Amino acid sequence: MGESSFFRRISEQPVSRRTLLAGSLGAAAAAGLAACSSAGGSSSAGSNIKFWDMVWGTGNTYTAKAKSIAGSYTPTGKNRGITYQSVPWANWYQTFTSAAASKTTPAVSTGAAFLPFAFLESGAVAPADDLVSKLDKAGKNDFLPGLLDAMKTSKGYAAVPWSLDLRVLWYRESILEKAGADVPTDWDSFIAAGTKLKKIGVTGLGMAGSSTTTDAQHTVAALLINNGGGLFAEDESVDCVTERNIETLDFLNECVKKGIIYAGAAAYTSTNLATSWTNGSVGMGFNQTGLDKTFPKAQQTDVKVASPLTGPHGDKGTVYYINPLMMFTTTPSQSSSEAFVEWYLDHIHEFWQAGVETDLPVKKSITDLAVIKGDPNLVKSVNEWQPLGKTIGAKAPAAFASLNTVDGGSASATFVQQIIQGQQSSKQILETLQTSLEAAIKKG
Structure with a gap:
């Protein structure tokens, strides 16, 4: 997305995440970043890592479900809990670039499809290679054809996929x-x-x-x-x-x-x-x-x-546009970032089961769910269209x-x-x- 363009989400309306609207950075921060919730058992908010999440799918109902999912996260071992923040699409480019410049980016975030590639190149995003290795070892690397490969760069995996905006x-x-x-x-x-x-x-x-x-x-x-x-x-x-x-x-x-x-x-x-x-x-x-x-x-x-x-x-x-989960180098604990993302990927199926996500799932285990299998349009999209998809850098x-x-x-x-x-x-x-x-x- 170019610096002069901005995204909009309409509450309760399953509209394109790439619909644009001009808006002010101050309004974006006030409207979105104030919506926080803490998760992670007995961890205090100050010791938690931050998770920023864009307003996807059905808008307010999606965000409510995302906060609920994130709120159920309980860290293991020395890993930290998380603090959830909903981030609006309005002025998203400035929100992220300003945070990167001031080194106030979150530990983990969803975001626009190509943002992690720019941030990996600048050093603001941590490669996801260790996380991918953990998913491999745990038998959880069941991403649909080509999606994880599309995240791979000469510097490593820029992020991992979590949903797919497919045409x-x-x-x-x-x-x-x-x-x-x-x-x-x-x-x-x-x-x-x-x-x-x-x-x-x-x-x-x-x-x-x-x-x-x-x-x-x-x-x-x-x-x-x-x-x-x-x-x-x-x-x-x-x-x-x-x-x-x-x-x-x-x-x-x-x-x-x-x-x-x-x-x-x-x-x-x-x-x-x-x-x-x-x-x-x-x-x-x-x-x-x-x-x-x-x-x-x-x-x-x-x-x-x-x-x-x-x-x-x-x-x-x-x-297609692969919606990413990226991990920033500003995290106080990389192991905590990876532990949360691995856990979150295990729970994103709940978005489709609740009917609050309008993009395609990226994992085969989710496409095998009854809610997907029972929808002929989604089945055709997964089986016939997804394997043919490419980014705009085709x-x-x-x-x-x-x-x-x-x-x-x-x-x-x-x-x-x-x-x-x-x-x-x-x-x-x-x-x-x-x-x-x-x-x-x-x-x-």
Whole structure:
């Protein structure tokens, strides 16, 4: 996430963790960091280690459950207890970077997907290698394919995963039937289905491209990866202007010209898009795995996950954001940090059992639970989409620090708005993005 962008959470609403809102650092600290609870048996708060947790899933109900789980932690041996603090997404970047600069970071924290990579590089985060070894020895390393590997860097594991923000293709079954359209399986059939939806006044590819949301950025990233492309090379350098990327933008331009993408989507907020989904004016689109839960109960069975699309060269893929648990070097006890994270990973299944988490679980033991197995959309997301997922640094073997600088920043927002507006060539748009991303990374 870029320094000028901010996240928002709406209480009781399962909305994207990457919805943005400007806000003040003082308000963030007052609203979020004041919400504390102590855990760890008879340990006093002063001897506890600090655990910061972002406001995930369903907002207030998620936080209440997280505080309850953390509050049940009882340390063993000489390990310390924990003090739980809920941290809002508003101004999260400044909250963490200011804490790092003043060496007041917590011992353990959840956070934005690429934050631990930047902090590991700067020395603010401790590698999780010893913790991973403990999970291996205890038989608890059952992370889904590729997720733990994506956390590995030349300096060690930047963090461990705890949930997964994955983008999948959704469709409204009744609306496709009304249009006489088949569920698409590749890009050509997607255009065919979108064209039929347009004829009945329905948008075929729902997107929100305003500066207050990163929804459209995720859709474009998913399609770039679907075509074997991406914005970075294997060596982590910016590499936007490639044949595969041009081809992907040409596909999106065709969607714009045929009215499959709504022309006004460049100014759409996440609320606009959510309304369009529920009122039936959007028939297909990429979204989080909890999209169906945002619909009224009577409509939820009509909202379904499609199988992954096959790109023009036979590629399949999508974008994901691995939500991390990271350990900071400011901890008064690294062994206490590792002991708590190991314990916490044993208890995160409670979020899904309670229905307060809208992202995918990252552990096979959780995906085997009845609450997941009984949901066809989640089963398809886990079995068909998750193994194909990659970060926005798709071609690199793992995520890296620069992604934290450019993710969701102004350059990416301008990029998707230019695509939706359809007034420039694909190559021109990518050349502009290349220059902007290089400048953002150089600035740091």
